[in-house]
Amino acid sequence: MNTLLSPAIDTVGELTERCDRCGSAAKLEVVLASGGDLAFCGHHANRHKADITRVASRIRLEEGFEWAGR
Template identity: 80%
Template sequence: MTTLLSPEIDTVGELTDRCDRCGAAAKLEVELASGGDLAFCGHHANRYDADIRRIGRKIRIEEGFGWAGK
């Protein structure tokens, strides 16, 4: 699946979720275009930046986190 528009990106003060890959503190949350949400730590957010931008409808980034996809 490919989205036709870039996802909306918001910066938030603090995220409280844990990374869905490793359980570390989330630095980025993505609302999927297909429904549902995923959370990523800084390492996994940067590792999967292209995929996140491709499948995301809305992205929330913790303030101060330097995401490779932005």
């Protein structure tokens, strides 16, 4: 459930980026509140869910990806 302080979360059909941690296909992209963006595979998105929600202004999830931070 989103609160007033939660980042906006959108679902998109497909992401074309690669994970910035390991190079696998991205399942989640983060627009950082401080500027810039990052992409994560499913493993790293779930592993870093608390940090992602803390620094994100917007999150894009690939359709079908069940993110633990949602």
